[in-house]
Amino acid sequence: MLTSNEGQNAGAAPKLIRPATAPPGERASLIETETVMVSDVAAFPTQITRGPGKFFLQIINGAKHSSVNLVLESPTVAVAQLASLDKATNLRGFSHAKHTVGVFDASTGEYHLKSQGTGKILCVITLK
Numbered sequence: 434m435l436t437s438n439e440g441q442n443a444g445a446a447p448k449l450i451r452p453a454t455a456p457p458g459e460r461a462s463l464i465e466t467e468t469v470m471v472s473d474v475a476a477f478p479t480q481i482t483r484g485p486g487k488f489f490l491q492i493i494n495g496a497k498h499s500s501v502n503l504v505l506e507s508p509t510v511a512v513a514q515l516a517s518l519d520k521a522t523n524l525r526g527f528s529h530a531k532h533t534v535g536v537f538d539a540s541t542g543e544y545h546l547k548s549q550g551t552g553k554i555l556c557v558i559t560l561k
């Protein structure tokens with residue numbers, strides 16, 4: 434079951450989810466989820482800072498009056514890695530969906546979730 438941080442402040446600890454099944458005799462591992470709510474003009478939270486490691490990035494489409502196309506950019510990370518993160522989080526299909534979620538498995542650095550139409554940085558994800 435996937436849970437979100439919707440309605441919590443940006444400093445709140447991410448919630449944990451447990452995969453539905455684990456191999457017999459093994460304990461299921463917990464994976465944190467970070468949630469970003471995107472509206473027509475902004476996103477909440479505007480910044481996520483965390484340590485390295487895999488986590489689910491859930492993006493909720495709260496746009497009411499426009500179609501929001503998102504892109505992932507970084508001043509510190511190679512373009513090839515950004516392309517794989519973009520695919521893993523399904524950003525290309527976001528404008529036509531109510532939400533998207535994918536595993537964000539990236540190296541340390543700064544990542545910008547931007548509106549493709551306006552070029553505005555909606556959320557900065559920093560992995561230290």
